Amino acid sequence: MSKKTKGPFIPLNVAILTVSDTRTRANDTSGDLIQERLESAGHKLAARVILPDDVEKLRAQLRAWVADKSVDAVISTGGTGLTRRDVTPEAVAPLITKPIPGFGELFRWLSYEEIGTSTIESRALAGVADDTFIFCLPGSTGACRTGMDKIILPQLNATTGPCNLTEMLPRIRHDPAPK
Known part of the structure; x- marks a missing residue:
């Protein structure tokens, strides 16, 4: 597996969304970990919000960030489980x-190494919404560490080779849609 280094690091503006009915800024350890990892890597915090498990509130916040051309990516934590309250996906x-789809597949594969078959309870996912990357991680701090360190940060690093999401961003934003 080749991991050649590519050209310069490009800092991205990333918003963090914690999805929880119980977390506050004082006890949002997963949001703290995501923010610390992003800033240590050289990215910029565009916004950080905690919202309850409510589809319409979550969707409204995500739509606002997708519409905001200064936000390059959104990382959410929480709400990816199997209970009725888990509505992030x-x-x-x-x-x-x-x-x-490879994001969720890879996340569960990596997570299997850490927590075994319990990984099937995660509905972690990622995609592009217009021209904004969205990554949805489980609420546990360990899951956020795995997702950030092993998938998201390398892919949001323009120096990661042979390819990365950051170098695709200009094409995502400017390529015409097929007719």
């Missing part, structure tokens, strides 16, 4: 214009 799905 349902909120995100209608906004996705291009799914990235």
Whole structure:
């Protein structure tokens, strides 16, 4: 597996969405981890919001960030499980214009190494919404660490080879849609 280094690092503006009925800024350890990892890597925090498990509230916030051309990516934590309250995938799905199925597949494969078959309870997903990347991670801090360190940060790094999502962003934003 070749991991050649490519040209310069490009900082992205990333919004963080914590989906929880119980977390506050004081105890949002997963949001804290995501923010710390992003800023340590050189990215910029565009916004950080905590919202309850409510499809319409989540969708409204995500739509606002997708419409904001200064936001390059959104990373959510929470709401990807199997309970009735877990609604992040349902909120995100209608906004996705291009799914990235490999994200959820790879996340569950990596997670299997850490938590075994319990990984099937995660509905982690990612996609492109118009020209904004959206990544949905589970709410556990360990799951966020796995997703950030092993998938998201390398893909949001323009120096990662042979390819990465950051170098695709200009084409995503400017390529005409097929007719």
